[in-house]
Amino acid sequence: xxxxxxxxxxxxxxxxxxxxxxxxxxxxxxxxxxxxxxxxxxxxxxxxxxxxxxxxxxxxxxxxxxxxxxxxxxxxxxxxxxxxxxxxxxxxxxxxxxxxxxxxxxxxxxxxxxxxxxxxxxxxxxxxxxxxxxxxxxxxxxxxxxxxxxxxxxxxxxxxxxxxxxxxxxxxxxxxxxxxxxxxxxxxxxxxxxxxxxxxxxxxxxxxxxxxxxxxxxxxxxxxxxxxxxxxxxxxxxxxxxxxxxxxxxxxxxxxxxxxxxxxxxxxxxxxxxxxxxxxxxxxxxxxxxxxxxxxxxxxxxxxxxxxxxxxxxxxxxxxxxxxxxxxxxxxxxxxxxxxxxxxxxxxxxxxxxxxxxxxxxxxxxxxxxxxxxxxxxxxxxxxxxxxxxxxxxxxxxxxxxxxxxxxxxxxxxxxxxxxxxxxxxxxxxxx
Numbered sequence: 001x002x003x004x005x006x007x008x009x010x011x012x013x014x015x016x017x018x019x020x021x022x023x024x025x026x027x028x029x030x031x032x033x034x035x036x037x038x039x040x041x042x043x044x045x046x047x048x049x050x051x052x053x054x055x056x057x058x059x060x061x062x063x064x065x066x067x068x069x070x071x072x073x074x075x076x077x078x079x080x081x082x083x084x085x086x087x088x089x090x091x092x093x094x095x096x097x098x099x100x101x102x103x104x105x106x107x108x109x110x111x112x113x114x115x116x117x118x119x120x121x122x123x124x125x126x127x128x129x130x131x132x133x134x135x136x137x138x139x140x141x142x143x144x145x146x147x148x149x150x151x152x153x154x155x156x157x158x159x160x161x162x163x164x165x166x167x168x169x170x171x172x173x174x175x176x177x178x179x180x181x182x183x184x185x186x187x188x189x190x191x192x193x194x195x196x197x198x199x200x201x202x203x204x205x206x207x208x209x210x211x212x213x214x215x216x217x218x219x220x221x222x223x224x225x226x227x228x229x230x231x232x233x234x235x236x237x238x239x240x241x242x243x244x245x246x247x248x249x250x251x252x253x254x255x256x257x258x259x260x261x262x263x264x265x266x267x268x269x270x271x272x273x274x275x276x277x278x279x280x281x282x283x284x285x286x287x288x289x290x291x292x293x294x295x296x297x298x299x300x301x302x303x304x305x306x307x308x309x310x311x312x313x314x315x316x317x318x319x320x321x322x323x324x325x326x327x328x329x330x331x332x333x334x335x336x337x338x339x340x341x342x343x344x345x346x347x348x349x350x351x352x353x354x355x356x357x358x359x360x361x362x363x364x365x366x367x368x369x370x371x372x373x374x375x376x377x378x379x380x381x382x383x384x385x386x387x388x389x390x391x392x393x394x395x396x397x398x399x400x401x402x403x404x405x406x407x408x409x410x411x412x413x414x415x416x417x418x419x420x421x422x423x424x425x426x427x428x429x430x431x432x
Contacts, residue, residue: 158326189288233320
């Protein structure tokens with residue numbers, strides 16, 4: 001939770017493929033009880049070749065013709081992928097990647113982590129630069145079948161700078177992951193294609209996860225994300241994770257007592273089907289190996305995560321938006337599959353039983369999914385807030401923050417906070 005707050009403060013204005021050739025514009029954009037809003041994106045800037053790369057895992061590296069330049073190579077995109085594969089010398093691999101990017105002077109910002117277990121990448125850049133990097137990587141047989149997901153980034157880079165380095169853990173969790181058998185597919189959950197995942201969710205629409213109360217439900221739906229991610233969007237029937245940091249996830253780890261916050265407590269490990277999902281898939285792959293070691297037998301994960309599902313199946317069984325770990329913060333389903341939605345407006349009010357989003361301050365229902373940072377720089381909490389509380393507390397998350405020494409102005413619309421020195425210098429100029 002802390003690193004996300006720090007990240008949002010560092011990004012200019014605030015811690016995963018083109019798609020469409022119409023002239024219309026679509027609204028788009030995955031700590032306590034937070035929410036977001038998306039931006040307008042012209043679909044003229046997204047072309048057919050991106051559709052081929054959106055959530056696609058080819059059997060062989062695509063040719064340069066398959067990943068030809070778009071009609072406007074300056075359009076920015078965000079690219080997400082991960083892959084578990086043995087890398088004998090990850091430090092040398094890092095150096096090779098850096099040499100390639102620097103040699104071609106590619107404009108890439110984001111996080112690319114490598115270690116002995118593989119690669120985990122989320123980065124932004126002009127489409128021509130981003131795709132050059134992807135094509136180059138796929139020329140290596142170790143990475144030829146990676147599932148690459150691409151989404152538009154309206155306001156340029158979605159990350160402040162490039163972090164391409166060796167990292168002991170591709171994802172952060174207590175105890176690390178270097179000891180986990182991630183390179184053994186049999187130890188990870190069985191991946192389900194989006195269509196099969198949807199079929200498994202269709203028979204029921206219950207919101208209670210207790211199998212004994214709904215005997216026809218032969219699975220437990222497990223959201224392996226953070227609570228604040230669930231707060232803006234989730235699969236119908238998924239229980240809110242009782243954590244605000246994946247590092248602290250402990251599903252299935254209960255020993256004696258039955259925990260109400262743990263849907264895996266006191267379940268039959270040999271016969272209960274566990275359906276796991278996260279944003280892009282990597283957290284499920286990692287955590288499923290932990291559950292496998294805990295004795296859970298029937299583990300399934302959504303291949304490619306929610307982003308891959310929304311692209312293929314649209315918002316069926318999904319409620320709300322998808323939290324993303326970059327400056328965009330939130331993406332509505334329409335950005336992945338606009339044909340599957342009748343509303344292309346990220347600010348569409350939540351209706352009926354799906355009114356799950358609550359204001360952090362007053363707990364009233366909110367009509368749009370939109371996070372904001374607390375105006376108190378030293379708090380910087382990312383939270384969900386109704387318009388009335390935004391006005392009453394001047395953009396702060398609580399009354400005490402309104403008297404803090406380092407207050408920023410109330411954010412207007414969907415803007416994000418800039419770095420503190422900008423507001424400080426503006427204040428000094430006003431006083432002189």
